[in-house]
Amino acid sequence: MADRDIEQLRTELAAELGAEIVRWDDATLAGRAHDTWPLSLVRAHHGTLRSRPACVVTPESVDQVQAALVYANRHDVKVAPFGAGSGVCGGFLPDDETMVIDMGRMNQLLEVNEKALYARVQAGMMGDVFEAALNERGYTMGHFPQSIDLSTVGGWVSTRAAGQFSSRYGSIEDMLLGLEVVLVDGERIAIKPSPRRSAGPDLRHLFLGAEGTLGVITEVIVRIMPLPETRRLCSFAFADFDTGLEAIRQIVRAGWRPPVLRLYDEHESGRHFGQWVEGDACFLLILCEGVAPLANTEVEACREICLSLQGTETGEAPVEHWMGERNNVPNLADLVARGFVVDTIEVTADWSNITELYSAVIAAVASVESLLVVSGHSSHSYAQGTNIYFTFVAQPDDPGDAEKVYLECWKRAMDATVRCNGSISHHHGVGRLRVPWMRQEHGQGIEVLRAVKRALDPKGILNPGALLPE
């Protein structure tokens, strides 16, 4: 697109939607140039991330989203939807010819149905604001991603988010009852909530995890529930990671679903819970909640299983400590500026493969030159398996090698995951980072995804570069 065309795009859109809605001043464009992908931060620090979007549209209504998309589709303009920019895989990385649709002004809570237990909310509402509004009324969504105060409700849907309490309450796909989405041609689709239906394929799942490649989500209807009346905490130290995993497996196999079942390997146990554990012990946090008889029965059953596996009980304090710290993360830009290469990698596998996967990814990442530490914990469990959330830190001698080292850590972790029959992402999504492994994840299924993409976005203007391999 020539500079002249970009100017035309800006002025025509501003004329159509209003100058307040369409901005292209430096500060606006700089603030909407990338998400929280560590590689974007590395590139920004080294001056190799130069692109900025052509303009930023901040619609206040679905009509304006429709108008923006109709314009874009007519004029072959690329579009990147923006929630709050907390994505860590480069799902949002608009180039100079891209129109950003920033959903931040569509942030209203529209309806709370206390009898049918759902809430209807505009896609741009911030997660923590939404949860607080529910809490005020005596409800919760039960969805607590670490990014809750940095992400939007619509973003959760687009990226297939999972929260810290997912082992009981499920992930966003278990919570999403309905949604409104605008397709690339401006068509507005409303998927009505229903307790359950058997009326053809469930369209919600086309947009859960589409990462802005199939439409722009404007409204979301999610499940809510009464605030739990009781909360019970306990924690255990196990001889090793495998024994801790076995405790989780036995708990979920028996049908228990504590919202929190977090097991840290020996590195992270020492790092986060050093005051409660000694040596190489691995630390398991358990939180049960709900109506009192359920929470009380569940915590006792979990305790029995942990004790039967020679777990040492370490009380409530470690769980309280985690509850207080759980959303604190180091300032990534600061670490990047100091020459560190840092990221987290969440993958998943079934109980037959998870032990091998854990060891394989740790060994694979540890073999990268300049690596300082790699560790992991299990934080989302299922009857079939669990996730591992790895953290790595490297410090290349030459700061200019940061990108190379970063990509090498990821490549080794992803390859090891695929080799061990794991899934390449548990809840951070694909973005641009994981695209090279999408074919291995989906096999020929990737062609079905492509066919759906071509059907819903024939010109390929919606967030090109994300999700699907070329």
Add this chain to the structure above:
Amino acid sequence: MADRDIEQLRTELAAELGAEIVRWDDATLAGRAHDTWPLSLVRAHHGTLRSRPACVVTPESVDQVQAALVYANRHDVKVAPFGAGSGVCGGFLPDDETMVIDMGRMNQLLEVNEKALYARVQAGMMGDVFEAALNERGYTMGHFPQSIDLSTVGGWVSTRAAGQFSSRYGSIEDMLLGLEVVLVDGERIAIKPSPRRSAGPDLRHLFLGAEGTLGVITEVIVRIMPLPETRRLCSFAFADFDTGLEAIRQIVRAGWRPPVLRLYDEHESGRHFGQWVEGDACFLLILCEGVAPLANTEVEACREICLSLQGTETGEAPVEHWMGERNNVPNLADLVARGFVVDTIEVTADWSNITELYSAVIAAVASVESLLVVSGHSSHSYAQGTNIYFTFVAQPDDPGDAEKVYLECWKRAMDATVRCNGSISHHHGVGRLRVPWMRQEHGQGIEVLRAVKRALDPKGILNPGALLPE
């Protein structure tokens, strides 16, 4: 398609796949002419259902499914996949030019993973045979549709089935971990099981409920779980249907999930449980199961809620009675032959709308001339709402009016459901019967379904007439 072309189809296919695999003798064609849709039975009785498929292919391998589809796609031959024919909405109704792919010979249990709790099974395995094979090993799928001994595992996926224990264990979409499906061009897609993934839209949901319009499912991977160690039963009689619904709502709202929560209206309570209830009471059956502390705690909590709503406790016997009778259904063909018009209609709505929906559908169907009885029960509950499973019987003076009366009952029930913000199907699917209401169910979403259909089946040869309006 000319007769000559049908002959050519038969002989070419037989030459390619083998004479044992491709049949067109009278008995075979007559046995694969329709499913258990009551209207097909009515038409068959009155001699107005005359069409039979062109041929029946019974593949023994995925390769043969692929070959059959490649042939069909190349020669524009319509294809109707067949499981076991228990569908009740006319999802299977091949015309004279259609190739039936009968999955009955692909019926093997391929793998049981006791650690990761899943089973891999060929799509044509019968439900009861599969469940029995799991039981022998100490496991269950937890999926008990009334049709379990009349339906296949692949059919459950294609129709978005739900079983009698769904209030705890979920419906087929909660159980399906992975699947293999052959697309219309012969491409074989394997969706790998994963405890959870965030790697783009979840492709399983394209085929769950597609009713054979997007591909042919050849293999299924489903969740299993250990057989429950304890089962607890109780039952209550309530003053009226609304109070019984309120008991269910309070139970699920508190977070309890008894596998069985079945509430019968006064008509059905009298009909099925007359020996335990008097007058107009409405009868609620509760079954809790799992590890002992969970089942025991849950049944006590349910009892407390029911007693607080003035339910009269009626013991375990009614639940045992239901367990014994639950899969017995009257011989439909026999009723049709005797001039009765009979069917069931399952719909769903949230707790804000369900009472109104129940009354509206009962009144709407009751107003049909020649109607003898219409009644309902709630059998699948969720935090957001529940289903109602209606049963109606009519007896037109002129037996030739059976089709008209049948369609009129359905039209009034569907229109009332839509008017009350309900969903048109809880678990029987769409078939040909519910097609006229698909646009009201999905709004503009129907265009998304159409776009997906065109993308995956450009010639529209896969089960045309089912699911989507013209």
